[in-house]
Amino acid sequence: MKRFALSIALAVFAFGVFIQGADAAKWTSEMKEGKPEFKSMGPLAFGPDGILFVADTKAAAITAIATGDTKADASAKPLKVEAINQKIAALLGTDADQILIEDLAINPISRNAYLAVSRGRGPDAVPVLVRVKADGQPEVVSLDKVKFSRAGLPDPPADAMVGQGNRQSNPRRESITDIGFLDGRLFIAGLANEEFASTLRSIPFPFKTVANGTNVEIYHGAHGRFETRAPVRTFTTFKIGKEDHLLAAYTCTPLVQFPVSELKPGAKIKGKTIAELGNRNRPLDMIVYQKDGKTYLLMANSSRGVMKITTEQIDKAESITAPVADKKGLPYETIASWTGVDQLDRFDANHVVVLRRTEGGSLNLESLPLP
Amino acid sequence: MMRRLIVKTQRDKGTKRQKQALLLILLCSFVPLFLCVEKARSGAASQDQVLIRWTPDPVNPSRVAVEVSGLSAGAIKRLRQSNWDLSRWQRLLSVYVGQGDSINASSLPPMLGVYRVESNALRFEPQFPLEPGLTYRAVWRPDQLPGGSKVAPTITSVFQSPRRSATPTTLVSHVYPSADTLPENLLKFYVHFTAPMSRGNIYDHIHLRDGSGGNVELPFLEIDEELWDTTMTRLTLIIDPGRIKRGVLPLEEIGPALETGKNYTLVIGRELRDGAGNPLREEFQKAFKVAPPDREPPDPAHWKIHPPQGGARQPLAVIFPEPMDHALAQRVIRVITESGEPVEGNVLLEDQERRWIFAPDSIWRRGRYQLIIQTTLEDLAGNNIGKPFEVDLFEGVERRLSTTAVKLSFEIR
Numbered sequence: 001m002k003r004f005a006l007s008i009a010l011a012v013f014a015f016g017v018f019i020q021g022a023d024a025a026k027w028t029s030e031m032k033e034g035k036p037e038f039k040s041m042g043p044l045a046f047g048p049d050g051i052l053f054v055a056d057t058k059a060a061a062i063t064a065i066a067t068g069d070t071k072a073d074a075s076a077k078p079l080k081v082e083a084i085n086q087k088i089a090a091l092l093g094t095d096a097d098q099i100l101i102e103d104l105a106i107n108p109i110s111r112n113a114y115l116a117v118s119r120g121r122g123p124d125a126v127p128v129l130v131r132v133k134a135d136g137q138p139e140v141v142s143l144d145k146v147k148f149s150r151a152g153l154p155d156p157p158a159d160a161m162v163g164q165g166n167r168q169s170n171p172r173r174e175s176i177t178d179i180g181f182l183d184g185r186l187f188i189a190g191l192a193n194e195e196f197a198s199t200l201r202s203i204p205f206p207f208k209t210v211a212n213g214t215n216v217e218i219y220h221g222a223h224g225r226f227e228t229r230a231p232v233r234t235f236t237t238f239k240i241g242k243e244d245h246l247l248a249a250y251t252c253t254p255l256v257q258f259p260v261s262e263l264k265p266g267a268k269i270k271g272k273t274i275a276e277l278g279n280r281n282r283p284l285d286m287i288v289y290q291k292d293g294k295t296y297l298l299m300a301n302s303s304r305g306v307m308k309i310t311t312e313q314i315d316k317a318e319s320i321t322a323p324v325a326d327k328k329g330l331p332y333e334t335i336a337s338w339t340g341v342d343q344l345d346r347f348d349a350n351h352v353v354v355l356r357r358t359e360g361g362s363l364n365l366e367s368l369p370l371p
Numbered sequence: 372m373m374r375r376l377i378v379k380t381q382r383d384k385g386t387k388r389q390k391q392a393l394l395l396i397l398l399c400s401f402v403p404l405f406l407c408v409e410k411a412r413s414g415a416a417s418q419d420q421v422l423i424r425w426t427p428d429p430v431n432p433s434r435v436a437v438e439v440s441g442l443s444a445g446a447i448k449r450l451r452q453s454n455w456d457l458s459r460w461q462r463l464l465s466v467y468v469g470q471g472d473s474i475n476a477s478s479l480p481p482m483l484g485v486y487r488v489e490s491n492a493l494r495f496e497p498q499f500p501l502e503p504g505l506t507y508r509a510v511w512r513p514d515q516l517p518g519g520s521k522v523a524p525t526i527t528s529v530f531q532s533p534r535r536s537a538t539p540t541t542l543v544s545h546v547y548p549s550a551d552t553l554p555e556n557l558l559k560f561y562v563h564f565t566a567p568m569s570r571g572n573i574y575d576h577i578h579l580r581d582g583s584g585g586n587v588e589l590p591f592l593e594i595d596e597e598l599w600d601t602t603m604t605r606l607t608l609i610i611d612p613g614r615i616k617r618g619v620l621p622l623e624e625i626g627p628a629l630e631t632g633k634n635y636t637l638v639i640g641r642e643l644r645d646g647a648g649n650p651l652r653e654e655f656q657k658a659f660k661v662a663p664p665d666r667e668p669p670d671p672a673h674w675k676i677h678p679p680q681g682g683a684r685q686p687l688a689v690i691f692p693e694p695m696d697h698a699l700a701q702r703v704i705r706v707i708t709e710s711g712e713p714v715e716g717n718v719l720l721e722d723q724e725r726r727w728i729f730a731p732d733s734i735w736r737r738g739r740y741q742l743i744i745q746t747t748l749e750d751l752a753g754n755n756i757g758k759p760f761e762v763d764l765f766e767g768v769e770r771r772l773s774t775t776a777v778k779l780s781f782e783i784r
Binding site: 042057058086087089090091092093094095098100102118119121122123124125126137138140170171172173175177191193194195196231251280282284302 | 466467468478479480481482483497498499500501502505507558559567568569570571588589592593594595596598599600601602603605607609611644646647696698699702703747749753755760
């Protein structure tokens with residue numbers, strides 16, 4: 001009987017492994033193995049099976065990397081790394097002042113933290129992907145031989161070189177302000193440094209034909225009923241009722257929702273502003289979490305601290321279509337003790353990892369209990 | 372090029388050794404780095420003369436390797452046969468970068484790099500070039516050699532990477548728009564520098580001052596990554612669309628950044644750092660007056676084309692009734708022949724971005740040509756061809772989302 005039970009267990013395990021393997025293969029079968037080239041590393045987002053999406057603004061491309069970091073670590077403990085910027089600088093042989101941490105993403109399987117780092121601030125800056133495991137020691141992720149695929153930003157406006165002779169260059173660049181993955185699609189919010197057009201693009205993953213991207217402009221009714229074309233600063237996915245939505249935050253700080261199903265090629269989307277969270281502020285990062293049966297948004301900001309935003313009434317939220325003096329819509333509380341938070345990502349059901357600037361100027365990477 | 376090497380050892384105790392070390396430091400002041408070595412008697416192999424050398428790559432001097440030579444043939448053989456991981460190599464030889472105001476330096480990890488066992492030396496090649504002006508410290512622990520004596524003293528060698536020139540040389544070369552009267556709903560400035568710049572905290576050093584000399588609060592859309600071009604010689608500053616006055620309604624928030632009839636100054640502070648980490652040579656100011664808002668989309672039908680004579684390389688001139696966005700006017704307007712072939716050449720903008728000048732690479736052939744103008748072209752207020760910057764969505768104004776082009780024909784006679 002025991003042997004039978006063991007056989008059943010083994011069979012179930014093997015089947016599970018097979019299914020898992022098949023599922024993983026679905027995402028990686030069209031990847032190639034080698035060394036992906038990066039000109040820069042900006043926003044990061046994890047997809048399924050340890051696949052990390054890395055936005056390369058300088059190259060106007062997104063690279064999906066199969067990190068192979070797919071082993072769940074039940075013993076993963078909350079992180080606390082003081083002066084992570086100095087430790088990374090030591091690894092890379094430079095001064096902490098020359099380290100820019102562009103984004104933070106937590107691998108939802110292994111709980112390891114990934115950081116997009118720029119070594120240097122000038123035109124010769126080198127992008128480096130850094131991982132911090134539970135031991136708190138940063139390590140450079142070798143990208144010499146990994147499975148990866150790459151997609152150029154779809155539908156770029158027509159480009160041309162300007163200048164004369166050797167000075168000819170194309171000065172146009174498109175900044176990527178945030179990326180996010182949901183159900184086989186990668187969402188990319190961006191802003192160009194020339195024509196003023198804020199875009200939110202959706203491209204299918206696995207990347208197939210690059211040209212198949214969706215290019216959607218976002219409209220919202222804040223700022224006196226006029227379209228602003230302001231760029232999305234950060235966004236997250238959120239289910240309202242049974243429908244997936246993107247919640248996008250803008251400077252000064254409207255929170256705008258729109259259904260993912262409407263993000264189709266050529267679609268004209270009008271977002272619904274469901275909260276004005278305060279002026280003189282820009283949102284930096286945002287996650288969704290559950291606590292005590294309720295769902296909250298946690299948003300880091302440049303000057304209004306970390307906001308815990310209640311979403312109970314989100315399905316009934318009215319569209320804000322007139323200018324407001326300061327705040328309106330979904331209520332929030334500010335987590336007063338969480339000062340200096342630049343980046344955040346969910347660690348587990350009970351913790352968030354933040355990148356936090358101390359008064360001395362160094363950056364700490366630490367896990368905090370979800371408020 | 373003269374480089375300095377500071378040599379420190381923890382096991383020099385006798386007067387003779389001190390004299391040797393002093394002599395070595397003195398020598399190091401006069402000889403190139405790669406000849407400057409530390410000599411030490413290794414406790415692990417008592418007959419060895421261990422030397423730590425910092426050897427720059429002759430092609431790229433910032434690429435500096437650390438070589439430990441003078442090891443016994445037996446030690447080299449044992450190292451070659453070892454199958455160590457990086458952390459094991461780092462226990463034997465590690466190189467640290469000095470960080471002035473760092474947390475407890477002992478908690479900082481050594482630099483990443485590759486270890487190679489050569490015929491008579493162990494070589495460490497850092498993964499990244501050394502940073503100008505920083506000190507680096509190599510620590511050799513012979514007690515970590517395979518079979519090494521546990522009492523062998525540690526040897527440390529310090530290297531000062533040459534500093535860059537600290538003389539400020541970089542300037543703001545131009546700010547676009549060039550005009551000194553700008554619309555109230557101005558959308559962008561382009562700031563050009565004479566040399567590549569550095570990223571980080573730029574918005575702390577760039578201000579918009581009003582007529583009373585006070586700074587306008589948060590006038591720019593602050594993008595963490597900052598809107599530099601690829602050469603990092605041009606910065607785009609976008610006036611926060613939330614701070615642009617709309618219609619007759621002033622914002623109830625902090626008010627518009629610019630108001631008609633008032634004077635302002637864009638100030639690019641000296642503290643902005645160039646690619647070498649130096650401040651600008653001097654502060655830059657652009658004073659301007661604000662005119663009523665421009666809500667009219669540009670209309671190429673009102674442009675005047677001045678075709679040159681055929682058979683020569685005289686430039687083609689196009690006159691706009693209002694200034695255009697400097698970057699876009701250079702990039703999104705091109706010339707094609709009647710059969711659709713592109714005409715190669717260079718574009719200049721003159722007369723405060725009201726005159727578009729195209730100098731062809733070859734002589735003009737007589738015939739019909741077309742100007743192809745992408746509708747993404749913007750005027751100073753961000754109005755595109757055929758669509759104003761602001762659209763009142765609640766009044767059902769449609770917007771075209773596709774990128775299209777407008778064509779203007781002209782003839783070269």
